[in-house]
Amino acid sequence: MASSEITLEAVPSIGEVSPEDWDACANPGKALNEKACNGHGLGTSSGFPGDSFGLLKPAYNPFVSHAFLSAVEKSGSATIRTGWGSRHLVAKIEGRVAGVVPCYLKSHSQGEYVFDRGWADAYERAGGRYYPKLQVAVPFTPATGPRLLVRDGVDRERIMEALASGLVALCGVSKASSVHVTFAREAEWKLLARHGFLQRTDQQFHWHNEGFATFDDFLATLNSRHRKSIKRERRDALAAGISIHWLTGKDITEDAWDAFFEFYMETGSRKWGRPYLTREFFSLIGDTMSEDVLLVMARRNDRWIAGAINFIGSETLFGRNWGAVEHHPFLHFEVCYYQAIDFAIKHGLAHVEAGAQGEHKIARGYLPRTTHSAHFIADPGLRRAIDDYLKRERAYVAEAGRELAEFGPFRKGIDEAP
Numbered sequence: 526m527a528s529s530e531i532t533l534e535a536v537p538s539i540g541e542v543s544p545e546d547w548d549a550c551a552n553p554g555k556a557l558n559e560k561a562c563n564g565h566g567l568g569t570s571s572g573f574p575g576d577s578f579g580l581l582k583p584a585y586n587p588f589v590s591h592a593f594l595s596a597v598e599k600s601g602s603a604t605i606r607t608g609w610g611s612r613h614l615v616a617k618i619e620g621r622v623a624g625v626v627p628c629y630l631k632s633h634s635q636g637e638y639v640f641d642r643g644w645a646d647a648y649e650r651a652g653g654r655y656y657p658k659l660q661v662a663v664p665f666t667p668a669t670g671p672r673l674l675v676r677d678g679v680d681r682e683r684i685m686e687a688l689a690s691g692l693v694a695l696c697g698v699s700k701a702s703s704v705h706v707t708f709a710r711e712a713e714w715k716l717l718a719r720h721g722f723l724q725r726t727d728q729q730f731h732w733h734n735e736g737f738a739t740f741d742d743f744l745a746t747l748n749s750r751h752r753k754s755i756k757r758e759r760r761d762a763l764a765a766g767i768s769i770h771w772l773t774g775k776d777i778t779e780d781a782w783d784a785f786f787e788f789y790m791e792t793g794s795r796k797w798g799r800p801y802l803t804r805e806f807f808s809l810i811g812d813t814m815s816e817d818v819l820l821v822m823a824r825r826n827d828r829w830i831a832g833a834i835n836f837i838g839s840e841t842l843f844g845r846n847w848g849a850v851e852h853h854p855f856l857h858f859e860v861c862y863y864q865a866i867d868f869a870i871k872h873g874l875a876h877v878e879a880g881a882q883g884e885h886k887i888a889r890g891y892l893p894r895t896t897h898s899a900h901f902i903a904d905p906g907l908r909r910a911i912d913d914y915l916k917r918e919r920a921y922v923a924e925a926g927r928e929l930a931e932f933g934p935f936r937k938g939i940d941e942a943p
Contacts, residue, residue: 600806638667751934788848
């Protein structure tokens with residue numbers, strides 16, 4: 526099979542690719558993880574050795590699954606009407622799907638979390654047309670994961686090279702100004718650079734499990750000031766008679782989704798102006814991937830008052846959206862950060878990714894981690910200007926990460942009592 530011709534096509538809907546074919550590329554390790562963990566994939570790593578190309582096969586990532594991407598399309602959240610026209614790239618060998626890329630033809634730069642509005646404005650002031658552009662991403666989801674997806678049993682290096690070249694070709698065919706591969710894994714970032722993509726970095730704040738058995742074990746690694754502060758915040762968050770509940774699988778009812786969607790709309794409308802996800806999206810993921818969802822819900826006086834949605838990978842708990850209809854001191858920190866840590870510890874997950882931005886997360890045990898994106902710019906003049914800018918930006922991001930890490934809450938020496 527490896528020597529056979531590779532054909533590439535762009536399809537207008539993920540429905541054009543069967544769930545079995547897509548997921549064989551997106552999460553080839555899922556069956557192994559499920560077998561190891563009795564069907565849930567919690568607390569495992571991918572278990573795959575490295576290959577000569579330096580691209581490890583991914584552990585289970587719920588965001589690149591057919592179920593998740595289908596839900597954002599079917600629900601009307603990511604469609605041509607909302608500026609996310611599907612152009613998923615599919616590589617085939619002898620008619621069989623060998624690799625896929627989640628890709629969208631976009632008419633704006635919203636819902637991406639890697640900001641290029643300045644590039645668009647400058648190009649359009651100079652007489653260029655920045656939109657449409659191609660976006661390789663999971664819509665509305667600033668979480669690192671695989672982007673060039675390849676199934677088992679094929680020449681991974683050859684397919685990934687073909688997908689990278691195919692994105693450049695698709696840019697020309699689509700008359701797009703550019704291709705943006707956001708929140709990619711570092712190895713993919715390096716591969717794309719060899720195909721003319723410019724390299725960009727940014728910062729997020731992630732929590733790492735050092736083999737803790739309890740939340741108190743984690744607290745013991747912090748200096749006394751931050752340890753006392755977190756204990757106080759957790760106590761004060763629940764002081765008004767609030768209880769916290771973990772809902773996953775069949776425990777997530779339509780009533781729970783109704784409540785969470787109210788939180789999402791109320792908070793999202795204040796923060797973003799127009800929340801991206803429709804109510805139908807939540808029902809769809811409830812039907813197709815509820816075992817991969819954790820709703821952390823807060824209850825007071827017999828009603829839900831706040832909540833956060835998380836997605837469960839084989840190694841990582843991904844925090845996504847939060848909302849509330851009542852506002853209590855520190856409840857956001859409790860529901861989004863501390864409960865996520867608690868869940869990760871109890872289920873043996875290695876990491877918690879709490880979404881984009883937020884230096885306030887450092888004091889709560891979430892440390893800076895570099896994220897990667899790659900950008901193919903068709904216009905040579907715009908490309909030169911952006912390339913020069915990104916060199917300076919990468920240096921700034923690296924230095925900022927080093928400085929922020931110094932403000933971490935962890936104990937600095939053996940002399941400080943736990």
